[in-house]
Amino acid sequence: MSSNEQYLQSIGQKGKVMSKEEMTFDSYYDKAMENPQLARNAVQRVYDMIMSYGTYEDEKGKVHYNFFRGRMFGAEKQIAQIMDYFKAASMGLDIKKRILFFLGPPGGGKSMFLSFIKKGLAEYSKNEKGAMYKIQGCPINEDPLHLIEDEDTRKEIWERFGVKIEGKLCPFCKHKLDYDWKNNISHVRVERFFVDEDSRNGIGTFAPAEENDMSELWGAPNLRRVEEIGNEADPRAYDFNGELHKANRGIMEFIEVLKADAAFLHILLTLAEEREFKTPRFPLQFVDECLIAHTNEGEFYRFIAVKENEAIVDRLYIVQMPYNMSYKNEEMIYHSALKTKLVVKGVKVHPGAVRLASIFAISTRYSTDNDKLRDGMQGISPRFILNALAISLVKTSSDTVTPLDMYKTLYDQVERYPVLDVDTRIKYLKILDELKETIEEFNKVSDSDIKLDKVINNRTKLFDRI
Known part of the structure; x- marks a missing residue:
């Protein structure tokens, strides 16, 4: 290989993860019991990612976060509010059922703030402290510990190892467990995965439009597979590729969310409260996502003027993101x-x-x-x-x-x-x-x-x- 070929190859590989770690569920189980951080939920990972950069105090004793240093100017108050939310939610307090909501004028830094967090999580997933694993072949990056379905066993694991297992298998993995793996979880293959917005891995984005289709959020039947299998309710005949699926284990971003129609907002309510959403022909699906939305002030005031929207506003943790005043x-x-x-x-x-x-x-x-x-x-x-x-x-x-x-x-x-x-x-x-x-x-x-x-x-x- 010529020096130019080697150089171009190195450029193509730069920043990319070229190999994936694989193991049986037995091995992963041992690994997770030794390192409970592998079982963290999405909000905990985001909080730990930011904290991994460290903190420092100014001359007045106020805590600042290195993650945001040199990135955001004059946003100390907003950063403190956001970190309060992440800390409380990562501890499992009731605030975890709220949507982190950025409110401010255009160009106030809402999108940029979220962009930093998404990129930070992607980088964090590449190092050992941020390592994440999924059931091999799962379209929604299923947490392997969901293979342990028995509640008594989950309680025992929590008491013995401090590992909390929440949620359930997606329909695709549940079908494989029942029919392909014959409920023998020991040899199910597990692999490491990495958050990446471009490949829709652990990052989902939804922006309201005039003709939004629900399939953008929850996928759609695969007509070719339906014809082969003959049953639309068979998980093998469904494409679990909606934004809510792709965001699982990471961040779900809602852009100008208050412009969405009532059906979409109802999904958001259930998602925030129960971490579940309903897909036609399937039971409620569990997803573990850090929900972050943003909109401008005009849209917000139009929205809260409608009394029927009170339930949605009540589930928002609002952080005002104004322009600098210094x-x-x-x-x-x-x-x-x-x-x-x-x-x-x-x-x-x-x-x-x-x-x-x-x-x-x-x-x-x-x-x-x-x-x-x-x-x-x-x-x-x-x-x-x-x-x-x-x-x-x-x-x-x-x-x-x-x-x-x-x-x-x-x-x-x-x-x-x-x-x-x-x-x-x-x-x-x-x-x-x-x-x-x-x-x-x-x-x-x-x-x-x-x-x-x-x-x-x-x-x-x-x-x-x-």
Whole structure:
């Protein structure tokens, strides 16, 4: 093999798991009793994944999580709320029956936050602390310990080894246990599997659309197999490939979930409360999933205005994810982006230009009715500023985007931004004019004035989704 072939082969294999560990259920059982962490549920794994990066305390004694360090700026309050949820749910408290729900304006970091968690879980599943195993050939990555169906035996295992077995076999594995394995579980094959969003392994995603079909969530009959077997209720004639199946043992993401119709939301209710859902022709199916949903504020308020939706709202653990209200945190977003995805060779952005843009953005985000809870839930988004930075970088005729350049670009963008009503546009342009009056102060800002976080988490790209 030539050196080029070897190089290209290494590129293709980079980051991929090239072999899978296999064993009999006997061997897996011994392994799980020695290491109860193998039997953790999905929420416990997510919590342990984040904690595996460690924590640190600031000068005020407040705990921070290394997993989010250098990834999220100004979101300490939201991170604390999310970690409180994961910790309580992983302990088995009743909050585990709630859906973790991110609520905030577009560009507030909801999707990015979830993206980090999904990628973190995928990486965690590749190391020994995050190792996961399934029944070989199972389409939903079934927990092998579900082969132990007897409740008395499960209770004994809990008392002797501290291993808690919850849930039941999927219809596919139940059929194999009864007919192929003749209820002899000792020689059932078990294999390791790895969370991977691209291959729909341990990560499921659902986004409402005008013509959603229920099969997106719970699969559908395989017509060719139905014809062969002659029975639609036979698990061998069904494709267990819905998003709820593929998310088993990992994370199920619901995008703009409140736009879904009543039938989908009813499934979500049962899923949150019982960790089960109903598929036509089959009994209730158990799935172990960390349920995370997100939507924007407008959709949320339209939803809660309908009294019939109270039961669903009651099952949400809501975390507000507003825009930053500190220009120091806001400018960290843009300085980090200028090192990663906003790079133009030979052109730099003056730190005063970034500060001017950050202060402008913050100034637009205050609540109009003096409600502190509403601060950051409206106004100019980070995406708008990132767009303005990109335009400034390509329009400048010099090697530096100055504060005045930034002012001109922002003024032009606001003037032509069709989303704004007349009064809001006038208000934003007035803010910019006031900032222009102090342009010399922005010119004095130097690199040493920028409080940049030097500790960057190198296990993921910064701001790959915003």
